Amino acid sequence: MRIRPDSAAFVFLLASLSALPALSTDMALPALAAIGSDLNVSPSAAALTLSLFLIGFAVAPLAYGPLADRYGRRPIVLGGGVLFTLASAACAVAPSLSSLLLFRILQGVGAGAGSVMSLTIVRDLFQGSVARARLSYVASMRIVAPMIAPTLGSWVMYFVGWRSIYAVMALAGTATTLAVYFGMDESRPAGTVAARGSVASLLRTYLKVLRNPVCLGNTLVNALTFGCQFAYISGSPLLMMQLLGMSPQAFGGVFATTAFGIMAASLINGRLNALGVSPHKLLTIGLALSSTTSVLVAILGFTDNLSAWTLVPLLVVNTFSFGMIAPNATHAAVEPLPQMAGVASAVVSCVMMAVGALAGIVVTLLYDGHSARAITGVMAFCTLAALSVYLFWVRRLPVRAMRQA
Structure with a gap:
């Protein structure tokens, strides 16, 4: 029953593992108001279930x-x-909310295994443009989760309540775990350097990864662009349902539309990488689109001119840009460290989720209840910071550093 690594089924399995975090955050988005009402807290307090999951x-x-x-x-x-x-x-x-937040943290700990190992496994089995293409295909398939998760969550909540949303997540976890047990072989290369058991040696291993300028620069680019995405994700129920007056079902449809942007970009990115297009060219295009659209959204938000007609097209392009950035930046971060791919992947994932959690918390703390300034402002800040890191750090690295092993 083992699945061949070069098969579409293997890509689907990796995508399923990577999709658990998106399922865990996006499926619960329409339920924030219901969770707050049932547990006697505000919707913005219920939104902490998203940020603490990311922690x-x-x-x-x-x-x-x-x-x-x-x-x-x-x-x-x-x-x-x-x-x-x-x-x-x-x-x-x-x-209670406190117990829900605790279990959400543990849920995030569990979801982190499949997500970070997907990147590591691709790095184990594939190289160069083939690896970037595989990551793009994994990304495009896992985007199905955020496309359908809010709509699925809204209908599950409508018929059987918000608690059943988490029961569906448990079923998804069971299915993916069984698929790994029966279908996945070990991929760790024989020459992998394992960190020794002491805390000091482990810290030295992480320090070695963080001292690699290619790894750290691309990690920050990826993390900051994800911060923009999570500012949108964590604030989208407040923005679309509370400020723009959408129903949970309409919100799910809009969210699926914006998530389609990532899926389309990932497919295009995979094809372009397979054709040998430079990943730096793709990163440049993605960052230009990301920063431009987030600044336009912020201008509309700060001038109180946001509507569904102006917001959704810009968000589609913005999420499209993330689908261009993430596969290239994450692979560029782990590629110089083939003998420590697990640790490098852990750093990429940790920094990305930490920045995303911080962006979500800032949106929650700054949200004033009647404007989109907190959400759009954080989005613009993150993308402009990512563009700056790329232009003034990553692109200025010498060629020898880009090829460093």
């Missing part, structure tokens, strides 16, 4: 990377899948 998701890979380099990728994915499933079930019966 667990960000911290866990710091341990997963070294453990995967020592013990293999498959045991980490299986352990994370079991934890995600159990934490999802616990969320479904959480009696």
Whole structure:
């Protein structure tokens, strides 16, 4: 029953593992108001379930990377899948916001295993443009989750309540864990350098990764553009349902439309990489689109001229740009460190999720209840920062650093 790494089924399996975080955040978006009402908290307080999920998701890979380099990728994915499933079930019966937040952190810890290991496994099995193409195909397939998750969550909530949303997540965790158990072989290369067990040696390994200018620069580019995306994700229920007056079902449709932008870009990016187009050219195009659209959205938000007709087209282009940026930036970050791919992937994932969680928390804290300034302002700040890092850091690295192993 093992799945061949060069098959479409293997790409689908990796995409499913990578999709668990998106399913865990986006499916619950339409339920924030219902969660707040049921647990006697405000919708903005309920939105902390998104940011705290990302905190667990960000911290866990710091341990997963070294453990995967020592013990293999498959045991980490299986352990994370079991934890995600159990934490999802616990969320479904959480009696209070504090307990729900705790279980969401644990859910994020479990989801982090499959997501970071997907990048590591691609780095294990493929090289260069082939690896970037595989990452793009994985990204395009996993985008199906955010396209359908809000709509699915809104209908599940409509018929059986918000708690059943987390029960569906538990079922998804069970299915992916079983697929890994029966279908995935170990991919860790024989020459992988495993960090020693002491805290000091582990810190030295992480320090070596962080000292690589190519890895750190591209990690920051990827993380800051994700911060823009998560500012939109965490603020979208407040923006679209509270400020623009959309129903949960209409919100799901709009969210799916914007998520389609990432899927389309990932497919195009995979094809262009397969044809040998320079990843730096694709990153430049993606960052230009990202910064331009986020600034336009911020201008509309600060002048109170946002509407569905002006917002959605700009968001589609903005999410399209992320589909161009993420596969190229993440692969560029781990490519110089083939013998420490697990640790490098953990750093990429940790920084990305930490920046995303911070962006979501800032949106929650600054949201004033009647304008989109907090959401659009954070989006613009993140993309302009990503563009600056790329132009004044990554592009100025000498050729020898870009090829450093």
